[in-house]
Amino acid sequence: MDDKNNTTKTITTITDQLNSLRSILQSDDYVQIQPSGDYEQVRIKLDYDIQISFHFDSLSILNKPLTINNVHDLRITKSSNKCQLNNEQWTNIRKYFDKLIQNQNESFSLLSIVQSIQDHLLKNIITNQKSKQKTKKPMETTTIEDVSTMSNKFRGADLIFNRIQHDKSIDRSQVIIGYEDRFTGIYEIAFNEFKKVHEHEYGVPMHRIRYFKINECIVWDRTRKLDILTGSEQQNGSPYDTEERSILVQGLYHFDQSLQQWIIQYPHITLTSDNPKVPSTNDTCLPERCHIVTWNILFDYYQSALIHTSQRYRSILDTLKSLLPDIICLQEVTYNFLNLLLNEIWLQENNYYIIIMKNVIDSGKEKLYGQLMIMKNFRPRSFSICPLDLSDNDEETAVATTVTKQKISKELLIARFGLNTKATIDLVNLHLHSDLSRNASGKRCQTLENFFKKMKTSNYMLIGDFNFGDNNLREQNILALYENKVHDLWKDVYNLDQNPGYTYDPSTNLCAHITSQSQINRRLDRYLIHTLDNVSYSIEHLSMIGIEKIPIDPLNINNNQLINQSDHYALQLIINFRTRSISHRSALVILPTLNTRSFIRSYSKEYYPSAGLWPSHFNLLWPFFDLIDCQNDQEDILLRLRLLLSQYPSFSIKINEIDSFIENNIIYMKMNDESTKYVRQLHEQLIKLFPQCLRDKRSSCYNPHMTIGQFDNEEKFNEAKSSLILHESFEFPVEYIYVLQRPHDNDTTPFHIAYQLPLGPVLQPINFKQINSVHIKLQEFFQTxxxxxxxxxxxxxxxxxxxxxxxxxxxxxxxxxxxxxxxxxxxxxxxxxxxxxxxxxxxxxxxxxxxxxxxxxxxxxxxxxxxxxxxxxxxxxxxxxxxxxxxxxxxxxxxxxxxxxxxxxxxxxxxxxxxxxxxxxxxxxxxxxxxxxGVQDIERLVTYVRCPPIFQHLLTFIRTWAQHVGLYEQVYGYLGGYSWAILCAYICHTYLPSMKSLSSIEQFSIDELFLLVRQFFSTFANFNWSSQAFRLYPKSFKQMNLLEKSSVHNRGSMRIISPSPPYNNTGRATINSTRDLIIQGFQRVLQLLDTINTISPEDKLNALKKILELNNDFPNEKVKSLVQLTFSSENSNELDEWIGWMKSRLAYFVNACEKECHLVIQTQSSIEYKSNNTEALYSIGFQLDPQTLIQHQNFSNCLKKFVDQFDLCLNRKKSMKISYKIFSIHDWKLERMQAKTQRTTQ
Known part of the structure; x- marks a missing residue:
């Protein structure tokens, strides 16, 4: 539309005229309208952060043209301090604008003014820049302003479109637009038929335009950086060279949709400059469900003739496009790949930020490579790029942001993000030294040590190519030292024996086969995460991707010429971060005992409306942590809380007064001074332990109280206060502290007991008629x-x-x-x-x-x-x-x-x-x-079981059964006390019903115990003990390296993993034979329960008795012969030491019998002492007859080695003797009958 027509044509509405303005701008958002008193203010954004603004009266010019005469306060200004024009350029634009207004009549349209200013910017400013650039000397580095200016040199498709649309010298009927269709590729359309997104539902975004043709001649081409229309010359060289001149410095980049260019945001924002007190914003926070991919993509100048880089890179980009992860960490990136990546539409469209290392930019010059970190919809709070090889004395190197002039071949990239407004996490993209480097193992170990010692935060995650496998013992030993805090996510999720996670696999990966010198499969790529403060995480998904082979010739997929995308497989992780919230739906409290409840209730039932939601209580911490039953809660909150409470013995609270808080109309029962002092001391220690629970200054003035009345107004308050008088003091013991919780989605649901935590170092022993324990009938059963x-x-x-x-x-x-x-x-x-x-x-x-x-x-x-x-x-x-x-x-x-x-x-x-x-x-x-x-071992169970008294009763029952049937380890081969405790803890935690109140604990009945007992035997009779390890939480299990598997702490056929580091096997004394006997013991109980009635409470009581009446079946019906060892000495002290020596040597003998001799064994679970306590017997059963066993050469050798071990006992005295016999089962039983009166079982 020309200027003349524009000034005379009648425009019916302001909306139409504003839409016309929008059509010549880069975006609809570049025209903004907002009320300003009696007028409307319009701001029109132009290039270089310049804006034209004016005011108009929408009522007076409703049907008038938008011209100079009909608007007020027309001016041109800089829209922000980011304006990229220098003083000379800005003065030039101002003069041009003023002259334009002065020389036009009052009917000159604003549309023409805007177009004229745009054209002036396009022609004069760019020409001025080009002339200046010709006189500039080359520089080694470029400032942010330099890069921004250079990035504006090539004009975007939208400006070219506007130029063609408004340039009267161009015949628009001869213009063809070539744009990229998502599905069919490049598609051509006549200029006059082209529709923008806002013009039609199937309109084309401007960034999809690839070229413009006039009279079949290309005048603008995005890929070739060709712009004849505005006077730019076609660039020489490859697209790589052109792009390299616009990315000259390392830093954080973002794609500017208006300029259609990657623009540097910051060259760096140092970690040391990041103020942790400043809350993170939405655009610097990781998503709660975070999708991460790490991939070593194999640089393009290694064996280039064999690795087919162009096909691989294209396929890698297609894979990333199909996933669109939140974070992408790439290693071995060169500029050639970077150039391809930056031109990807999916990257430009999906609001990605990229941190680019200088090694990547310089890779074409010095044959380097580096890392990229790519983020979708968010950017880092701060980031640093620093040398990988940190010296022991250089504590500040870890926050370095610039590279020294000496050549550094490897660097690491650290970026800090928010997890919420208060918590942050540092993500580290690293690539450790490969075995091709001199002293590679030592360098890797040093780097890991420096990381673990020098990181200034607990919240961090190491991501990338570690260049060592699980059999690299030096590096694995470093990780083992820190395993309590640093978790290898693959090992948390998978058993390495079943899924070793080889990301570098020359046996299946064609690229790895080319690049590998050793041809050894290894797990080189990892995610390591440090235990997070106030944040929990869970792994939703972790797997290798990029494992499929791709055709070298996509047009001829039948020629069987294939290649992998890289010599490494990628690791895809979906991790859910959850901030540890503090909620008013959670409280740490003291509860009065049940025998005081009716008395307290007589005071509160009429005046306390929340009594149905809260049990009578004293708050210690409220609000408290919102616990979600995860291992992080156990380790970071409950275990720490229990270890503190173990330092405070149980005490009594005496209530001697009723008092009030006048300011909020609350009446409460008050402790005496001695009780108040003790509770306040406990509260002070709790605040030191969990300072985040102290929300404001008011909560720091702690006044322990038990509310019995809450009133809407002062009148009701005063009326009740006069009638609420405590006539007699009362007292109750405090043996436990309680965590109360209620659901998030229902404020009408009463609080329930989530955890019962004992005071003092020792749990109160369970006994008859104990308060805060279980139902009296169950106590009577235990007593009987x-x-x-x-x-x-x-x-x-x-x-x-x-x-x-x-x-x-x-x-x-x-x-x-x-x-x-x-x-x-x-x-x-x-x-x-x-x-x-x-x-x-x-x-x-x-x-x-x-x-x-x-x-x-x-x-x-x-x-x-x-x-x-x-x-x-x-x-x-x-x-x-x-x-x-x-x-x-x-x-x-x-x-x-x-x-x-x-x-x-x-x-x-x-x-x-x-x-x-x-x-x-x-x-x-x-x-x-x-x-x-031993201490944390027990305390982890105490917090895990939720209700210690019920756990104590279940464990006592199960231990007694195991001792009766000969499955409780007192010598070797069976499960010891801690293993049985772990199994019982799991049953309590998993199957114990919710504790609505103290009554749920004190009314815990025989029926409920029976259900737990049945669940115990059902669960563990059906557990796959031969191939699975049992653990309370998946993350409390560490896969072992080859050295650790042979450790005495990790042997055993039943793997019951301790919940405490270093996560040893508590069932290490078991062998295959005894494991099978224990499983048969579980099954034997289930068979018993299937044969008797278990409907009524009497039936269940009878069933529990019958379980405890089951006898030890040593030797069982399959045993045909026994080796009986006889020990003797002068006194019981010597005999005890002699038997202790035997126990220390028995493990080797029993394991050798099973593994080397392939014998099935039944070990005796206890030592038999003769009545004089100077002689003892111990037997081992075998499923071979005596004659065959004696003739078994391997067995004879093992038995001889075992007996010879007794000669090595340093404290052996002449009176300490040992002998053995091999019996048939018949002879063994006959001898026992004859000597029955001389022997007692201990």
Whole structure:
């Protein structure tokens, strides 16, 4: 449309005229209208962040043309400080605009003004830039402004379209547009028939235009960077060269749809400059469900004739297009690939940002390659690109953002994103040294060490090509040191024996076969994630992609010439991040005991409307963490909480007054001063542990109270206050703290008990008529079946623990030690509050960081700390001195056991046996926090089971059954106490119904126990023990390398994984034969339950009795012969040591019989002592007759080696003897009948 016609044609509405303006601009959004007093303000955005603005009265010019005369305050301004024009250029534009207004009449249209300004910018500014660029000297680096200016040199399709549309010298009937159709490729259409997106439902986006033709001659071509129409000359060289001149510096780039160019956003935003207190915005946060792909794409100048780069790169880009991940981490990227990538429409259309390393930009010059990180719909808060090889002393290198002038072949890319407004995570795209590098293994180990030691945040994820496999022991040992905090996601999801995850597989990958020198399959690519603070994650999907071969000649797919996309397979991960929220639907509270409930209710039922939603309680922390039953909750909240509570013994709360909060009309029951002081101390420690639960200053003024009345107004408040008087104080014990929760989607649902957490280091032992325990009928059943530990037995253990603790405190205390702390703690059955044979304890010596004011005792210990064995023996000798000096008269014998660890074993006069495990923790010996032996093992179960009293009852029942039927390990071959505890914990956690209130616990009945017991045997009778490992959480299991598989901690045919690092097998004493016997034991109970009625409560009680009445069937019906070992000595002390030596050697013999001799075995579960306690028997059953067994050469050799081991016992005395016999089953039973009266079973 020409100017003349434009000024005379009648335009009916303002809307039509504004749409005409939009049609000549790059986007509809470039015309913005907003109210401004009595007028409407219009802002028209032009190139270079320039805008034309004016005001108009929409009522007065409703049917008038939009001309100079009909608008007010017409001006041209810079729309932001990002305007890319220099002062000279801006002055030129201002003068041109002013002259344009002055020289035109009042009917000159605004449409013509806008077009004239655009044309002036197009012709004069670009010409000015070109002349200046010719006079510029080449520079090594380019600033942000330089890159931005250069990126504006080539005009976009929309501006060319507008130029053709409004240029009267161009015959539009001779113009052809070539655009890219998504499905059919390049399609040509006449200019006059072309429709934009806003003009037609099938309109074409401007960025799909590839070229313009006039009279069959191409005048503008996006790919070739050809622009004849505006005076630009066709560029020489390849498209790669052209693009390289627009991407000259490393940094963060984003595609500008208006300019149709990749524009640098920032060359860097250093991690050190990122203020963690500034909340993340939506455009810097990862999506909660995050889709990530990492891929080493194989650089293009290695064996180029064989790897067919062009076909591979095209296929890689197509694969990424089909996935559109949220984050793409690429390694071995060169500029050739970058150029192809930047021209991908899917990348330009889907709001991707790209961090480009300088090594990628310079790859064509120096044969380098580097990494890219590509992000969809979000950008990093900050990012750094720094050398991969960090020195030990260079703590600041990890935040470097520029590369020094010396040549650096490898770098890493660290980008920080928000997980929410407060939490962040650092994603690291790395490519460690390959084996072709000198000292590659040492460099990789050093890089990993530097990462784990120097990262300033706990929230980070390492992604990329690590260049070592699972059999590279040096690197794997580094990872093993940090396994408690850094998780290998592939190993969390898969069993490496079943899915080794070889991302570099020369046996199947044709590219890898070409590039590999060793032809060894390896898992080189990984995702490692550090344990996140206040954020949990779950793996939705993890797999290898890019594993299919592609044809080398796409037009001839039948010639069998194929290639892989890269020598590495890609790893696709979908991970769900969940911020650990603090919710008013969760509270940490003290609950009064049930026997006080009716009394409290008599006060609150009339005046407290929320009493139906809340049980009567004292808040300790509210709001509290929203727990979702994941391992992160267990480790980061519940375990830490329980370890704190273990330092606070149970106490009593005395209520002696009713008081009120006048400001909010609340009446409450108040504790006495002593109780208040204790609860406040506990609250202070809880706040230190979880400071995020302290939301405001008001909550810091903690006043423990139990609400009994809440009122809408002061009148009702005063009326009730006068009638609510406590006439008599009352008291209740506090043995547990409770986590209350209710669903998010229903505010009318009452709070329920999510977790019951005990106070004090030791759980209250279960016993008859115990409060806060289970139904009285169930307690009576346990009492009748002698399942409870007697008070005398428990008190004996308690007394021994207190005496030992006191005598150790005399030597190891704050006065004698300033550089060390010590603790003496129980673990095992005593800590968990059930009847056990021994009292298991641990003595811990822990070095402190500070070494000021050393005592002489400190000095003596510090001198020995560099030799752990010497220090360990010294501490054991000191403990022995203390024990003998204080308790010598109470001890029958004392023995030091030096095996895999130091143990002091003591037998007291009253037959109480105590074992003391000695653990020494030297400062900085390990990077992660060491757990205390046995303690965290128990505490993880206590928090996991949700309700300790019910767990204690189930475990007591199952342990008793296992002992009765000979499946409880006291010698070798079966499951020990901790294995049975793990299995029972799983049943409680998984199948225990929701605890609506304290009544749910105290009314836990025989029926409910029966259901748990049945579920126990059903679950584990049907578990696939031969091929699966049992674990409480998938992430609490670490795949082992070859060295670890042979470790004594990880043997065993039943794999019951400890929930505590290093996740050893608690069932390591089992062999195939005993595993099958244990499974048969489970099945035997199920068969029993199938044959009896289990409908009524009496039936279920009877069924539970029958389960406990099942007998030990050693030897079973398949055993035909037995090897019987006889041990004798002068006294019981020597005999006990002699049997201990046998146990330490029995594992090798039993395993050799099964693996080398291929024999099926049944081991006896306990030692048989003769009545004089100086002789004992132990038997092993075999399914061969005696004659065949004796003639079995391998067996004879194994038996001889086993017996010869007894000659190696250093403490053996002449009186300590051993002999053996091989019996038939008939002769063995006959001998037992004859000697029955001489033998007792211990």
């Amino acid at each position: 079946m002698n399942l409870y530990e007697t008070n005398q037995s428990y008190k004996r253990k308690q007394e021994k623990f207190e005496k030992l603790s006191s005598c150790f405190q005399q030597m190891f205390n704050k006065d004698t030690l300033h550089c060390f702390t010590t603790s003496f703690l129980p673990y095992g059955s005593y800590r968990i509050g059930i009847n056990g044979q021994d009292l298991d304890t641990v003595f811990v010596l822990n070095e402190l960081k500070s070494t000021n004011n050393k005592t002489s005792f400190d000095e003596s210990l510090l001198q020995l700390k560099h030799d752990s064995n010497v220090l360990n023996n010294h501490v054991v000798n000191l403990l022995e001195t203390q024990i003998n000096g204080n308790l010598k008269d109470e001890i029958i014998f004392y023995r030091k056991v030096q095996a895999l660890f130091s143990i002091i074993s003591i037998l007291f006069n009253d037959q109480t046996k105590v074992e003391i495990y000695v653990q020494i923790k030297i400062n900085n010996e390990k990077p992660s926090e060491d757990s205390i032996h």
